Amino acid sequence: MCGAPNAADNTVCDRCEAALMPIGGEDDAPLEPDSGRPPTTADQDAPAAPEETTESTSSLSRLFPGAKPGRGMPALPDEMHGQSRTMTGETDQPAESSPSPSEGSAESGASDDFTPGWLQEAMGKTDFSDSAETSAELPDWLQETNAPTSDASSPEPRAPFGGDSAPELPSWLRGDEEGGTESPQPPDQEQEELTLEPAALPSWLKSLQPEVVAFSDEIDLARKEAEASSGLLAGIPGPLPVEPIVAMPHIVAPIRQAEISEDVRAGQLLRKLQSRRAAAEAEVKQEAFRFPWQVIGYLVLLVALLVPLLLNTKLFNVERSPEPSKAFFKAVETMPQGSAVLMVFDYEADLMGEMEPEAKAILRHLSERNLRVVSISTVPQGPYLAQQAWNQVAKDDAQTQYGQQFINLGFLVGREIGLRSLVQGKFGLDRPDFTNGRLLHTYAAMKDLRNIHDVGAIIIVGSTPETIRIWLEQVGTKSQQVPILVAVPASVEPAVLPYYHAKQVKGIVVGLVGAADYELQTGHAPSSGAAIDSLSVGALAALFLMAVGALAAIGSNRRKRK
Amino acid sequence: MLSFFTSAPTIQGLTTLFIHTAMIIAAFAFLLGVLNILLVHLGKIARREGGWGYSLALVLVMLAVLVLGRPGTRGPMEGSVAWVLQNIQIPLEAAFLSLLIFFIITASQRALRSRPREAGFMLFVAAIVLLGQIPVGEKILPQWPAFKDWLLAVPTMAGIRGLLLGVALGTIATGLRLLALTDRERYFK
Numbered sequence: 175m176c177g178a179p180n181a182a183d184n185t186v187c188d189r190c191e192a193a194l195m196p197i198g199g200e201d202d203a204p205l206e207p208d209s210g211r212p213p214t215t216a217d218q219d220a221p222a223a224p225e226e227t228t229e230s231t232s233s234l235s236r237l238f239p240g241a242k243p244g245r246g247m248p249a250l251p252d253e254m255h256g257q258s259r260t261m262t263g264e265t266d267q268p269a270e271s272s273p274s275p276s277e278g279s280a281e282s283g284a285s286d287d288f289t290p291g292w293l294q295e296a297m298g299k300t301d302f303s304d305s306a307e308t309s310a311e312l313p314d315w316l317q318e319t320n321a322p323t324s325d326a327s328s329p330e331p332r333a334p335f336g337g338d339s340a341p342e343l344p345s346w347l348r349g350d351e352e353g354g355t356e357s358p359q360p361p362d363q364e365q366e367e368l369t370l371e372p373a374a375l376p377s378w379l380k381s382l383q384p385e386v387v388a389f390s391d392e393i394d395l396a397r398k399e400a401e402a403s404s405g406l407l408a409g410i411p412g413p414l415p416v417e418p419i420v421a422m423p424h425i426v427a428p429i430r431q432a433e434i435s436e437d438v439r440a441g442q443l444l445r446k447l448q449s450r451r452a453a454a455e456a457e458v459k460q461e462a463f464r465f466p467w468q469v470i471g472y473l474v475l476l477v478a479l480l481v482p483l484l485l486n487t488k489l490f491n492v493e494r495s496p497e498p499s500k501a502f503f504k505a506v507e508t509m510p511q512g513s514a515v516l517m518v519f520d521y522e523a524d525l526m527g528e529m530e531p532e533a534k535a536i537l538r539h540l541s542e543r544n545l546r547v548v549s550i551s552t553v554p555q556g557p558y559l560a561q562q563a564w565n566q567v568a569k570d571d572a573q574t575q576y577g578q579q580f581i582n583l584g585f586l587v588g589r590e591i592g593l594r595s596l597v598q599g600k601f602g603l604d605r606p607d608f609t610n611g612r613l614l615h616t617y618a619a620m621k622d623l624r625n626i627h628d629v630g631a632i633i634i635v636g637s638t639p640e641t642i643r644i645w646l647e648q649v650g651t652k653s654q655q656v657p658i659l660v661a662v663p664a665s666v667e668p669a670v671l672p673y674y675h676a677k678q679v680k681g682i683v684v685g686l687v688g689a690a691d692y693e694l695q696t697g698h699a700p701s702s703g704a705a706i707d708s709l710s711v712g713a714l715a716a717l718f719l720m721a722v723g724a725l726a727a728i729g730s731n732r733r734k735r736k
Numbered sequence: 737m738l739s740f741f742t743s744a745p746t747i748q749g750l751t752t753l754f755i756h757t758a759m760i761i762a763a764f765a766f767l768l769g770v771l772n773i774l775l776v777h778l779g780k781i782a783r784r785e786g787g788w789g790y791s792l793a794l795v796l797v798m799l800a801v802l803v804l805g806r807p808g809t810r811g812p813m814e815g816s817v818a819w820v821l822q823n824i825q826i827p828l829e830a831a832f833l834s835l836l837i838f839f840i841i842t843a844s845q846r847a848l849r850s851r852p853r854e855a856g857f858m859l860f861v862a863a864i865v866l867l868g869q870i871p872v873g874e875k876i877l878p879q880w881p882a883f884k885d886w887l888l889a890v891p892t893m894a895g896i897r898g899l900l901l902g903v904a905l906g907t908i909a910t911g912l913r914l915l916a917l918t919d920r921e922r923y924f925k
Contacts, residue, residue: 468845472838479837490871494881523826524833558812558821588762595755598739598748609813651740664869668888668896675889687869710870716837717863720844724856727848 467726471719478715482707489707492690492700498674499688502659502681503695505631506539513630514546514623518645519560520553521637525663531689531702532661533563533635539696541567541574546619548601548629549608550583552592552641557584557608576609581619584608593648600625627653631680635661639669646678661688774798861887 180187185194482489509515517536521529540547549560561582568574576582584607586592601623603615614620622628632649636642642660650658657680662670664685673679683692686709690700700706739751777791785791804816812818847855867873868884913919 468842471841475837475841490875492871494874496881496885523829526826527830555821555825558818561813562822587766588759591755591758591762595752595759598752598755609810611810668892671889672893672897685869687871706871710872712837713866713870714872716841717866719841720848720859720863723841723845724848724852724859727845727852730849731852 471722475712475715475719479708479712482711483704486704487707488703490710491703492687492694492706495691495695496684496688498671498682499684499691499695500681501674502661502683503539503692505657505659505680506536506543506545509543509545509630511544512546514548514619514628515540516626516629516632517547517549517560518632518634518636519549519551519556519563520641520645521559521635522553522555523559525637526559527705528663528686529635529637529661530559530563531686531705532683532692533560534567534701535689535692535696535698536633536635536661536683537563537567537580538570538698539692541571541579542696544579545630546578547580548583548619548623549580550586550596552586552589552644554585557582561609577617577619579619581614581617582608583614590644590648593644596626597649597652627656629656631657631659633659633661637663637666639666642666642670642673642679646673650678659683664688770798 180194187194481487517533517540519533537547547564549557549564551557551560564576564580564582568576568580574580583601586596588595601614601620603620603624604613606613607617626632626649632645632653634642634645636645642662646658658678659681660670660673660679661683662685664687667682667684670679670682674682683689686702686705690702690706693700738747774795777795780791781788781795801817801820804820805811805814809817812821844855844859848859864880864887865884867876868881868887873880873884
C-alpha cells in the first residue's frame with residue numbers, strides 16, 4: 175500500500191499497518207491489481223475492470239517480459255506496487271521516500287533480498303539475452319538473429335530479430351513487423367528505457383488524446399509534397415506546393431425541358447395575353463371610377479379667375495402704398511419738366527398682363543409731367559410692346575404726340591455688349607427710329623440728347639432679375655449720377671429689393687397691385703381694378719385648393735399608416 | 737475690363753472698337769440662328785421624320801413673316817406683321833404662362849402627397865406672401881403686408897444672397913480654372 179518493504183512473513187505493513195496478502199497462495203484467485211489501496215479517481219472513472227487490469231499489468235510486463243500476466247499471475251506485493259508506481263510516475267508517496275529510477279536500478283541488488291522467490295525465478299528466466307542456456311535452447315535462425323543484440327556498442331537499437339534477417343522472416347511475422355507491432359527489446363536497454371518512459375495511460379484516457387501521430391504524419395506528408403521531386407528544383411524544399419486537388423465546379427446536369435408541342439405553347443401564350451388584358455381592363459375600370467378631383471379643382475380655379483373679369487367687379491381696393499412705390503413716384507415728380515427719361519421695355523408677351531399696366535401707369539405719369547420718353551429694348555418683342563403701351567396712353571391724351579413726348583429707338587442687340595455700347599457711345603442720331611423709320615435727329619424728343627448721360631432718369635420695366643442686374647452692372651456703374659427706377663412683376667420683387675436697400679435703385683413698382691397703387695398716387699382710378707379682383711379671387715381659390723390638398727394628403731398618409 | 741479702371745483714350749477707343757465688333761457678331765448670330773432653324777426643319781421635312789408636319793408649319797410661318805416684313809416696309813411695325821404679333825404670338829405666350837397656376841396647384845398636391853411636412857411648410861410661407869401681395873391680406877390683418885415685406889427682405893433675401901454668393905464663387909473658380917488651363921482637356925479638345 176505505502177510501498178515500504180516488508181518481510182516476507184509479515185501480514186501487516188510495518189509502516190502503514192495495511193494488511194498484506196500472502197504470496198503465492200492464491201494462484202487461482204482473480205487478479206485484483208492494487209488491491210488494498212484506496213480507489214483513486216482514475217479508478218472510479220475507469221470504464222471496465224478487465225481493461226484496467228490489463229493496463230496495470232502492462233507496466234509489469236514491460237519490467238518482466240518473461241512473466242506472462244494472466245489469471246495465473248499472483249497479486250503484486252506492496253514493494254512491487256511501489257516500484258511500479260514509481261516507474262509509472264505515480265507520486266502517492268513523499269518524494270524523499272520514492273527512489274529515483276537510477277537509484278532503483280542501482281539498488282536492484284539490494285532489493286533482491288526482498289524479492290520473493292517466484293519473482294527471482296521469473297526474472298532469471300526472462301534474462302535470456304545473457305544466458306547461454308537460453309541461447310542454446312533457441313533455434314538456429316533465432317540465435318543468428320539474436321547475436322547482434324548482445325553487442326552493447328551498437329548505437330542503434332536493433333529489432334529483436336535483426337534488420338538484416340527481415341527478408342528471412344516468415345510472412346506472418348513480417349506482416350506483424352510491418353504493422354508496427356511493438357517489438358521486444360533486450361532487457362538491459364528496456365530497463366533503462368522504462369525508467370524514462372512516461373506512465374501508461376488507460377485506454378479510455380488515450381481515447382481522449384488528440385491524434386498527434388496522425389497530425390505529424392500529415393505534416394511529414396506536406397513536407398514531402400513541398401519538396402520538389404523533379405525539374406530544376408528537384409530536392410529543394412520550400413517551393414510553392416502544388417495544389418493537390420483542383421477545385422472543379424459542380425457539374426449540374428442540364429435540366430431537361432419537357433418537350434412542349436407548338437399547340438401547347440400557343441395555348442400558354444394565349445392564356446398569358448388574356449390574363450394581361452384582363453388586368454389592364456380592371457386597371458382602366460379603376461381609373462374610370464376614380465373621382466375627378468383634379469378636374470374639379472381646375473374648374474374652380476378657372477371660374478374664380480374669369481368671373482371678376484367678365485363682370486368687371488371692383489371688390490378689392492388698393493389702400494396701401496409701399497415705400498419703394500412712393501420713392502418711385504417721388505423721383506418722377508421731382509424731375510424738371512421737359513427733361514428726358516430713358517425707358518427700357520425689357521419684357522415679352524407672356525408677362526404682358528402684369529407688366530403693361532405698370533408701363534402704362536408710368537408712361538401716363540411721365541406724359542402728365544411733360545417729360546420726354548426715349549424708349550429702348552434689349553428683347554426682340556420689347557419695341558412693339560413699348561409702342562403698344564404708348565399708343566394706349568396717347569389715346570387717352572390727345573395732346574401727346576409721337577416724336578415729341580415719346581420716341582422708340584427699337585431693339586438694342588447684344589444684351590451686355592449693347593448696353594456697354596450705349597454707355598460708351600452715342601445714341602446715333604443719324605439712324606432711323608423703330609416706329610416711322612425716320613432719322614432720330616428729326617424728332618423733337620431727341621433734342622439735346624447725345625448719349626445716356628444726358629437723360630434725367632432710367633426707368634427699367636423688366637420681367638426678370640437678370641435684366642435688372644445687367645442694366646445695373648453695365649449702365650448703373652458708368653452713369654451713377656443718373657437715377658435708376660425699376661418696375662418688375664411680383665415674382666421678381668425679392669431679387670430687386672436689395673438694390674433698393676443699397677440705394678442703387680431709387681424706386682420700385684411691383685406687379686399689378688403696384689401699378690394700381692401708382693395710378694392712385696397719380697390721382698387716377700386704377701385701370702386694372704377687374705384684373706386685381708381676378709388676381710385676388712384666383713389667389714384665394716388657389717390657397718383653398720392647396721389647403722384641401724394638404725388635408726387630403728394628411729388623410730391619405732394616415733390611411734396608409736393604418 | 738480695363739475700361740472700367742482707366743479713362744485713357746487709347747483704352748476707351750479699343751473698348752469701343754471691340755464692343756462694336758461684338759455687336760456686329762451678335763447681330764449676325766441672330767441671322768445665323770434663323771438659318772440654322774430653317775435648315776434643321778427642312779431636313780426633317782425632307783427625311784419625313786416624326787413630327788415633320790410641325791416642322792413644315794414652322795417653316796411656312798417663318799417665311800410668311802419674313803416676307804411680310806421684307807425690306808422696304810416698316811418692318812415689325814408693318815400692319816400685317818403687327819397683326820400676326822398682336823393676334824397670334826402675344827395671346828399664345830400669355831396663354832402658356834396662364835397655365836402656370838394650374839401646374840402650380842398640381843405640383844403642390846403632389847408635393848403634399850410625397851413630403852407633407854416640407855411641402856406644407858413651403859406652402860404656408862407661400863400663402864403668407866400671396867395674401868400679402870393682394871389687397872385681401874390687408875383686409876384680413878392690417879400688418880399682413882408689412883409681415884410679408886419682412887419675410888421677403890430678411891429670410892428670403894438671406895437664402896437668395898447665399899445662392900448668389902455660391903454662384904459667384906463658382907463662377908470665379910471656373911474662370912480661374914479656365915485661365916490656368918486646368919480644364920484645357922475639357923475645353924480645348
